[in-house]
Amino acid sequence: MNIQVSGVLGLLILIADIWAIxxxxQSNATTIKKVVWIVAILLLPVLGLILWFFLGPRG
Incomplete structure (x- = not known):
């Protein structure tokens, strides 16, 4: 994969992770759930983002 494409893809994932965090x-979840989701998003950037999108706290 070209280095420019990889860089843009990495930047998009970083932006999406920051948005998710x-x-x-800002959600109404308990503090422990917030911490678990943030750790999941940070340790597994793509998978954590996908899981948060489908299973994460709302509101």
């Missing part, structure tokens, strides 16, 4: 922090 902000949404987790």
């Amino acid at each position: 902000i949404n987790v922090i």
